[in-house]
Amino acid sequence: MQRRRNWIAEHPGQACVVLLLIIWSINQLLPLMWMYAMSLKTDIDVVRYPLKLTWPPHFENYPAAWNGEDTGVTLGVYFRNSALIVSISLLILVIVATLAGYAFGRFDFFGRRALFFVLLSLIAVPMHALIVPLYHELKAFGLINSFVGLILLYVTSNLPFSILVLQAYFTTFPSELEDSALIDGCTRLGTFWYIAMPIAKGAVSTIAIVNFIGMWNEILLAIIVLWENKVRTLAVGLLGYSAQYGIIRWGLMFAGLSIATIPLIVFYLIFHRNIIKGATLGSYR
Amino acid sequence: MSETKTVNSNASSDWRLRLRRGWRRNGVAYLFVLPAFVFLVLFMAYPLLDGLWLSLFKWDGLSTRQYVGLENFLVIFQDPKFYNALKNTVLFTVVTTVAKIALGFLLAAALHMEVRGWRVFRAIFYLNVILPMTAIGILWGTILNPNSGPLAVTLELFGAELPSLLGDSRWVMWVLSGIDIWKYAGFPMIFLYAAMEGIPTELYEAAALDGVSQVKRLWYITLPLIKPVLVTITMLQTIFSFKVFDIVFTMTKGGPGEASQVLTYYLYNEGFWFLRFGTASATAFVLLVIVLIFSYLYIRQGRIGQQEFEY
Numbered sequence: 001m002q003r004r005r006n007w008i009a010e011h012p013g014q015a016c017v018v019l020l021l022i023i024w025s026i027n028q029l030l031p032l033m034w035m036y037a038m039s040l041k042t043d044i045d046v047v048r049y050p051l052k053l054t055w056p057p058h059f060e061n062y063p064a065a066w067n068g069e070d071t072g073v074t075l076g077v078y079f080r081n082s083a084l085i086v087s088i089s090l091l092i093l094v095i096v097a098t099l100a101g102y103a104f105g106r107f108d109f110f111g112r113r114a115l116f117f118v119l120l121s122l123i124a125v126p127m128h129a130l131i132v133p134l135y136h137e138l139k140a141f142g143l144i145n146s147f148v149g150l151i152l153l154y155v156t157s158n159l160p161f162s163i164l165v166l167q168a169y170f171t172t173f174p175s176e177l178e179d180s181a182l183i184d185g186c187t188r189l190g191t192f193w194y195i196a197m198p199i200a201k202g203a204v205s206t207i208a209i210v211n212f213i214g215m216w217n218e219i220l221l222a223i224i225v226l227w228e229n230k231v232r233t234l235a236v237g238l239l240g241y242s243a244q245y246g247i248i249r250w251g252l253m254f255a256g257l258s259i260a261t262i263p264l265i266v267f268y269l270i271f272h273r274n275i276i277k278g279a280t281l282g283s284y285r
Numbered sequence: 286m287s288e289t290k291t292v293n294s295n296a297s298s299d300w301r302l303r304l305r306r307g308w309r310r311n312g313v314a315y316l317f318v319l320p321a322f323v324f325l326v327l328f329m330a331y332p333l334l335d336g337l338w339l340s341l342f343k344w345d346g347l348s349t350r351q352y353v354g355l356e357n358f359l360v361i362f363q364d365p366k367f368y369n370a371l372k373n374t375v376l377f378t379v380v381t382t383v384a385k386i387a388l389g390f391l392l393a394a395a396l397h398m399e400v401r402g403w404r405v406f407r408a409i410f411y412l413n414v415i416l417p418m419t420a421i422g423i424l425w426g427t428i429l430n431p432n433s434g435p436l437a438v439t440l441e442l443f444g445a446e447l448p449s450l451l452g453d454s455r456w457v458m459w460v461l462s463g464i465d466i467w468k469y470a471g472f473p474m475i476f477l478y479a480a481m482e483g484i485p486t487e488l489y490e491a492a493a494l495d496g497v498s499q500v501k502r503l504w505y506i507t508l509p510l511i512k513p514v515l516v517t518i519t520m521l522q523t524i525f526s527f528k529v530f531d532i533v534f535t536m537t538k539g540g541p542g543e544a545s546q547v548l549t550y551y552l553y554n555e556g557f558w559f560l561r562f563g564t565a566s567a568t569a570f571v572l573l574v575i576v577l578i579f580s581y582l583y584i585r586q587g588r589i590g591q592q593e594f595e596y
Binding site for chain 2: 013014017018021024028029031032050051095096097099100102103104106107109112115119120122123124125126128129130132133135136137153155156157159163188189192216217219220223224234235236238239241242250253257260261264265268269272275276279280
């Protein structure tokens with residue numbers, strides 16, 4: 001204890017900094033901790049003792065929340081929907097973006113500059129401004145309330161940025177590998193599949209991870225495509241909790257919020273380095 | 286595969302020769318970019334033009350469209366609710382961007398000192414950024430509950446009362462701003478921290494030798510050197526903040542009354558609640574123009590900033 005006090009006296013600057021870091025950490029984590037604590041209580045206890053932990057922990061809130069008992073918020077269904085939509089969107093996005101990024105980065109073809117310019121300008125377009133025409137377009141294709149509709153939109157909205165990142169990545173690689181493969185008789189598609197894709201694995205995984213988070217939490221496009229309750233994504237489905245009337249099942253609600261956040265936190269704990277690195281991609285090199 | 290040069294080649298046949306040559310050599314490139322551009326044309330370019338076109342019509346989605354020219358724009362520019370939404374959006378953008386950049390800078394500087402375990406702190410500070418806004422919004426809604434929320438109960442212990450912050454038109458935008466700042470302060474922090482990492486340590490060492498204090502070092506060395514990135518991330522943050530929708534949709538739906546109305550939500554409402562797709566498209570056009578202006582500035586700044594940084 002005395003050693004720590006000496007350290008604080010000797011490094012006042014650093015001590016202040018550590019204090020700031022700790023205070024902000026508490027500020028960031030406390031609401032989440034509270035949420036998890038509340039999720040293990042009965043409904044009455046949530047209202048009666050919002051500041052205390054009660055015993056025993058009521059884990060049954062969790063399966064009840066998963067099934068949507070009493071709340072109509074069927075997290076299990078929403079989870080499955082989100083998982084399906086996001087994973088398929090990511091798969092398509094990665095393939096299409098890598099193909100295009102590879103082409104822009106490797107080949108010099110007629111019109112490349114023009115197309116690239118178009119791509120750059122599309123990055124700035126916010127999907128928010130397109131929700132009206134997109135809705136009617138999807139309606140005309142019969143893709144409202146369909147996963148396919150949302151998948152198409154998710155792929156499109158993330159394409160320009162992803163292509164840009166991949167293209168930049170490909171231009172940093174010498175083409176000897178592919179040249180030798182071509183001499184040996186490999187087709188262009190072959191060089192893409194066997195050489196380019198493995199090389200780009202790092203960039204691809206970062207793009208996948210960053211876009212995963214964006215797609216998972218997205219609500220604006222989700223609410224204009226998926227209107228029926230049973231096809232909704234998780235982020236949208238959670239809103240069902242704020243529309244409760246009468247007797248609110250607080251315990252279930254907090255359990256639901258916990259179910260929605262814990263997988264993301266686990267994902268984050270595993271990939272946080274990639275996520276943080278990917279966040280700065282392209283905007284600051 | 287030798288190419289024979291034609292004796293009398295003029296500009297146009299030269300163009301066609303290049304095209305054919307390019308196709309033979311790199312035709313596959315077109316196939317590679319094709320799927321991407323199919324997506325982009327179908328779901329970005331076409332809706333963009335369609336939306337622009339639609340803003341000149343009156344339409345409820347069911348009956349036939351009625352051409353009204355620029356009347357939709359006149360309608361929204363004379364609608365006090367539109368200006369209210371615009372005002373709220375601008376206010377929200379300014380307040381949250383300034384706060385987030387300032388906070389992000391301080392946090393990045395704190396991390397930059399690399400005290401023991403700074404990586405843990407960095408991870409904690411970015412965590413809330415990736416959580417769904419819907420969950421966070423509902424959580425804070427219950428925290429701020431004036432009757433049974435933990436904040437209210439804590440204040441009661443001190444004999445104070447918690448007003449209904451989200452139900453008070455004077456406070457609601459401030460509360461939403463606060464929650465947004467709470468959630469996203471880590472976002473600019475990451476960028477600014479990355480920028481700080483690029484500063485050569487010799488500068489700090491020299492300053493320390495000269496007896497310059499930590500704070501002065503921060504102000505006179507760190508801050509100027511990361512200025513390009515600072516400006517860039519401020520613009521990026523401005524663009525994001527301007528498109529605010531999720532937090533309003535989750536917590537207040539524009540209420541109470543119109544107190545927390547923002548531009549994107551106004552657009553959504555006009556279209557999908559009132560079924561006035563014409564005015565909605567006009568609003569979308571306004572939103573688009575504003576965002577594009579900032580985006581153009583951002584890209585330009587990014588290029589300038591990159592050049593400046595690579596001295």
